[in-house]
Structure formats: structure tokens, C-alpha cells
Amino acid sequence: MALLEVHDITMKFGELVANCQVSFTVDSQSIVGLIGPNGAGKTTLFNCISGLCRPTKGKVLFDGEDITGRKPYVIAAKGAVRTFQVVRPLKDMTVFDNVLVGAFLKRSDNRQAFEKAHECIRLCGLESVQGKLAGELSIGGKKRLEMARALATSPKLLMLDEVMAGLTSTEVKESMDVIEKLRSTGLTLMIVEHVLEGLMSIADKIVVLDGGLKIAEDSPERIVNDERVIEAYLGAKYSQRYKQRKEGGSVD
């Protein structure tokens, strides 16, 4: 059953069309990757789903319920929680307190919330810095904090907006491990990413955006061979050469 259904989302900023009639579904307990070149409208789509923007047209269904244009905190409380690409730590609070704010969403009792926060901090490997102010973390730490904080809300759907961008390859590996662990707990994930190599190996489905349009929605194996995806990423010229090569023709 689909946990999230996006129907014909169109988002315009004045005359600029950031998303044009994008539709896709995210199945429960799956990992869906959302990719596309810069400016493809990935983050805007995230904003529309998480309630930061109200889509010009279209509908978002979460858990069978229409959440289009609801307030972000309502959507978060329903269980669809996102992280931010441009990290937003609560700077003057400690890392632990940051995560605790998330943990309080589903638990008003201090002890339970503290335990949940501990658990998420451990999961995201932030134990050694949990007493530091969030503003003092490295970029990798801040990205992991984004994830820990969102996780602490016990979401049904976790939407990660480029949590691996700008990380070293070791850090990417660590993040992948965390995501794998999360999947095994039954969480549904939607991941916007530029680091494709990692994403391809764990995603069940990839949705590709280009210029605001959805150009493909398929399994990772098929996506890497999709002509239009290659065209979007590498240009039409390369795409033609690739096609010719595949058909056994000579490349001039």
C-alpha cells in the first residue's frame, strides 16, 4: 500500500514553474530516491509535501489522508518528517537538546523522550559531540544531526534532503549504513540525493526530475540505462553516442 501519494503537483513561483504535474507514489517500507540535476525542483517538491509551500495545483495524500497545504507541524505530527538540505541546527542548544526537541513530539514524558533522544544520537553516531552546541559541529555532524532530530520524532516517512552532499566517502558509507539500519526497522524513506552511487544500491525505486517534470520513475537498474535520464545528466550528445554504442553501431 502506498504511504505517500503525490498527484499532479504543480508549483509556480510567479511565472517560474518549479514543479509541473509531478505524480508518484511511495510504498510503505520502501526507499524511494528522488534525483535530478540542479534546479530540477527536488527541494521544492519536498517543500510541497512537508507543508513549507502550498502547491499551486495538485494533491498530496499521506496514509490515505489529504495533507495538501497543511501546516508543517501538522504534517510532522502525522508522521511525515523532513530534513533540510541547507542544515538548520538550533544553534544555541546542545546537540542532545536538538534531538530532544524532536523526541518530544510523540512523548511528553521526560524520561521516555530522553531515552529516545539517546537512541537516535547513538544511531547517528553523535555520542561524542552530544554536549556541544549544535552551531559548533562540522558540516558532516550537522547533517547527521538533521537526521537524528527527524528520527527522534518517530516518523512513518522520513524525507532526507541531501544528507550526504558534501560528505567524505567514509562519511557517506556511514550514512548509508544508518539508512540500511533504518529500513530494517520498518521505516519508509524518501531520499533526495546527488551522491547517486550510494543511493542506487539501496533504493527500491528512483524518481527522476528534470526542469520540474518527472521524466522517469523506475527501479535503479532500469534508471541508469534510461535514455532520458542520461540525457538530463550528461546532455543529448552523450545520450546519442551511448545509444549508438548500445545498438552496436560505431561511434564517430
Next chain:
Amino acid sequence: MVGKSVDLKTFSAKDGLWVAFVVILAILPLIPAFSSNSFRLHVMILILLYASMAQAWNIIGGYCGQVSFGHSVFFGIGAYGAGMAVVTYGATPWPGIIVGMIMAAIVAVIISYPCFKLSGHYFAIATFAIVEIFNRGFLVWDWVGGALGLDYPIIKEGLVNLMWHQSKTGYYYSALVIFVIIFGTVRWLEGHRFGYYMRAVREGQETAESLGVNSAAVKLTAMALSAAMAALCGAFFAQYNLRVDPPMVMSLDTSMKFVLITILGGAGTMLGPLLGASVLIPLQEYTRAFWGGLGGGVDLIIFGVLIILMVVKQPDGMIGLIRDVGKWASNKRAEERN
């Protein structure tokens, strides 16, 4: 604080520190009972009162990060609540105090609701205007005594009338009770969900909302709570001065005290308001006593300079200074060990 917030926030050394401080404050007035220096007691009453006022402001201004210059309005409503109960209706001040606190909370919600649509400096500017509106309004409103204000009659002293004529000890302990109520409330908030939510809203409203925090509700609740507490202080102020009029309570002057004491001490910290009041109030009262009428502005000049220095050198206030000194000392000790 930093580095060991891992444990559940139970009774910590820091709490012990301020409990000890309160105990000392409570013991101090026993000394004047022998030496009968009522001026010293007066200074201490004002320290407690202004520390409480600043702490009330600290809820919305420090923890929740919404700088309000409108708190003298709530302070005034509290003062008028008590004053009218006694002067207009000839009752004890207690029902007036309760009504005043509730009214202040209601007024706070009504005026904050549109103002919270503004953010940062614009919110602060809007609250400025509100003080003026209320000040003018109360000056011409006959039911509340207009420009003449309310003068308390001489009635029987004691807790029932919250009024004492012989000595200030009764006032002192009343101020102490208010102090404990307000500081206790803030201490409780600090360790619970609402306290964390307030700070999350201060640090980033959108981030907080993405984590399921209804920021508008948090801000309104914090504002209502803060206003009710300010009204409680206002009621005490009226009882202590035995007089209320608009310039005395609903003025920008009073509003500034709420804000500046907290900022001087350290906004968004538990002990900041107390530190700020402990510096400013003796300064104000002793310069006044020393220079008499001529010294009317000296305390404000010194205070102004202190604020400027503080904002430039250590925006975290006196708490920040203390922390810096602590860090410096522990670094030094570490160096010596090596």
C-alpha cells in the same frame, strides 16, 4: 551546563546554588529586625521584585526569543487589578490580583496574535506602540481613575490586605514568595517539553515546525504566561507603593527595565534576571539616596554604559562573563598541571 546535559535534568549543583541564594536572601531581613534599617530592606524588596519582573519577561523574551517592549502594559494591568479591588471596590486585593493576572494574559494573547505575524525588530516596534496606546487610554479612562490614578486608603495592615505600615518585613516576604513562584515556574519549564519548544522556536521557527512544534501556539502560551507573571509583580508594586497611575506603571521606562535587566544579566538563562537586578537596583537606589534629587539620572547613565559595554563585549550578559571566567580559570588550571 554544556557537556553534561546527558543526565536527566534533576536537582543539580546549579539548582543548589540558587536555592542557597534564596535562603540567604530570606535570612538577611532577620538582621534588620535587630538594627531596623528599613532602607536596606527596601533595596532588597526591589531586587526581588525586579528580578521577578525580569524573569517574567525572560519567558517570552529570553527563552522564546520574542523581544517585547510591551510588558509594562501587563505590569500595569496587574497593578490596576489590585488597586481597583482595594480603592474602587473596598475589597482585599486578592481577587483583584487574580483578575489582573487573567486579564493581562487575555490582553497579551489579543495583542500578540497580530504582532506575532511580524518577526524580529518589527515585533519589538509594534509592542512599543502598544505601550503608548495603553498609557494614553488609561490616562483618560475615568473608571480606572484617569490621570489622577488610584490612591490607597489607610486600612488595616496584614496579609489579608497585603499591606503593612509598621515595617517592611511583610512586604519583603511577599516579594520573596513572588520571586520563588516565578523563578520556580521558569525552572520547571526549563526542564520540560514546553521549555525546549520555546527555545526551539527562538532558534529557528521553521525548523521547530518541521519537527512538529506549533510555533504560534508556543509563542502565545509563553506570552500569556509571561504577562500573567508580570501582572503579579505589578499587583505587588501597587500594594507596595500604595498608589497607581499610568506613568508609574504603563510607561516605556518600566518596559525598558524588564528588557534591560534581563539582557544585562543574561537573557534566556535562569539566573540572568537575578544577576541583572542585583546590580541595577542597588545602583539605582544608592545613587538616588546619595545624590538625592540631583542624582536622579546618574543611575541611568551608569546603567546605560553597562548595557553598551555588555552588548558589545559579551552579548550573553553577566552569565556569559561568569562562564568566560570559569573557562579561563579551568584552562589556567589545566595549563599549570601540564
